[in-house]
Amino acid sequence: MAEIDRDVLKLEMTGWRHDLHAHPEFGFQEERTAAFVAAKLREFGLDDVAEGVGGTGVVGTLKRGSGNRAIALRADMDALRISEQSAAPYRSGNPGIMHACGHDGHTAMLLGAAKLLAEEGGFDGIVRFIFQPAEEWGKGALAMLDDGLMQRFPFDEIFGLHNMPGLPIGHFETRVGSVMSAEDIFEIVLRGLGGHAARPHSGHETLVAACALVTNLQTIVSRRLSPADISVVSVTELITDGTRNALPGLARILGDARSFRSEVSAEIECQMRIIAEGIATAYNVAAEVNYTREFVPLRNDAELVDAAFAAAGTVFERGNIAVAREPMTASEDFARFLDHVPGCFVFLGNGEASAPLHNSSYDFNDDGLLFGANFHVAIARQRLAT
Numbered sequence: 187m188a189e190i191d192r193d194v195l196k197l198e199m200t201g202w203r204h205d206l207h208a209h210p211e212f213g214f215q216e217e218r219t220a221a222f223v224a225a226k227l228r229e230f231g232l233d234d235v236a237e238g239v240g241g242t243g244v245v246g247t248l249k250r251g252s253g254n255r256a257i258a259l260r261a262d263m264d265a266l267r268i269s270e271q272s273a274a275p276y277r278s279g280n281p282g283i284m285h286a287c288g289h290d291g292h293t294a295m296l297l298g299a300a301k302l303l304a305e306e307g308g309f310d311g312i313v314r315f316i317f318q319p320a321e322e323w324g325k326g327a328l329a330m331l332d333d334g335l336m337q338r339f340p341f342d343e344i345f346g347l348h349n350m351p352g353l354p355i356g357h358f359e360t361r362v363g364s365v366m367s368a369e370d371i372f373e374i375v376l377r378g379l380g381g382h383a384a385r386p387h388s389g390h391e392t393l394v395a396a397c398a399l400v401t402n403l404q405t406i407v408s409r410r411l412s413p414a415d416i417s418v419v420s421v422t423e424l425i426t427d428g429t430r431n432a433l434p435g436l437a438r439i440l441g442d443a444r445s446f447r448s449e450v451s452a453e454i455e456c457q458m459r460i461i462a463e464g465i466a467t468a469y470n471v472a473a474e475v476n477y478t479r480e481f482v483p484l485r486n487d488a489e490l491v492d493a494a495f496a497a498a499g500t501v502f503e504r505g506n507i508a509v510a511r512e513p514m515t516a517s518e519d520f521a522r523f524l525d526h527v528p529g530c531f532v533f534l535g536n537g538e539a540s541a542p543l544h545n546s547s548y549d550f551n552d553d554g555l556l557f558g559a560n561f562h563v564a565i566a567r568q569r570l571a572t
């Protein structure tokens with residue numbers, strides 16, 4: 187089969203990336219992006235291209251040889267509700283929405299890999315190209331899974347990547363086990379009886395109780411969980427219906443919790459309920475706790491991390507491949523796929539000068555495109571060796 191000129195492909199991927207960047211779409215609204223992806227996959231001659239999987243998701247399938255083993259390569263397509271600060275000719279044309287997390291780059295890289303694998307082959311088995319919607323609010327992977335992803339497009343293992351600002355271009359990192367955290371969000375509502383600020387004893391106001399609750403929630407991580415388990419409980423909002431001369435009868439406490447094991451997430455919720463009920467009783471008010479899990483923890487499979495490092499060795503310079511020192515207390519929807527098959531999530535440098543992710547000045551670095559596409563291809567060929 188003909189070998190694709192990598193320099194030409196890099197230019198082509200850059201064109202796709204700029205096109206996607208100029209037309210960012212919020213989660214589950216990636217209509218144009220999904221159509222763009224599906225059209226490219228068909229143009230590359232994939233065996234099957236399915237659209238509308240879990241809303242706006244796209245799954246491409248490529249088969250070579252007689253092998254039945256299947257691996258999945260995944261990219262995310264959604265943008266964020268951030269107003270872009272950029273003078274680039276390809277800056278966002280959709281006011282208030284921008285690709286501030288580089289998902290335009292991830293999509294372009296996986297399209298590049300699909301083109302390379304379709305044209306050049308070099309593997310025996312099945313490659314699924316998964317373009318998921320709505321990564322940013324942690325709903326897209328579940329939507330695809332609920333739409334029968336594993337039954338309709340089965341695969342044995344999955345790989346994904348994310349660009350990382352601060353890490354130089356051409357650098358590669360990952361690690362065994364915990365990579366990214368779970369994200370839980372909570373709301374605690376305290377209900378009492380508000381009243382005149384001069385007569386606190388005649389009601390059951392909620393502000394002092396809420397303050398005690400906020401203080402006591404700090405003991406979940408510091409006194410109730412093992413110091414060996416990394417976790418964060420952050421109270422981010424305290425809202426009451428009080429005014430300057432009226433004590434509140436209602437208080438709402440909102441926040442966010444991060445952890446790396448589902449047992450720890452369960453324990454945070456359990457301790458939060460104990461504290462909320464105890465404080466409510468002590469202050470003569472009622473407490474209601476609403477605790478939901480937005481993202482599950484992302485844990486890499488040890489064998490597949492070895493495989494990813496080996497594949498990276500054929501793409502990145504030896505000295506640019508490193509074991510990530512510590513897990514991140516940020517979250518990734520990729521983790522949902524790992525409830526079904528083992529997988530590995532890796533990080534690629536976006537350059538030291540890159541603005542942080544989710545920053546209005548952020549832009550994906552096109553010099554990383556070929557590294558990402560080549561890594562996808564290398565891992566597919568290695569896991570589905572001929």
Ligand SMILES: [Zn+2]
Nearest residue numbers: 287322543544
């Ligand atoms: Zn993001």
Ligand SMILES: [Zn+2]
Nearest residue numbers: 287288289348
């Ligand atoms: Zn992202």
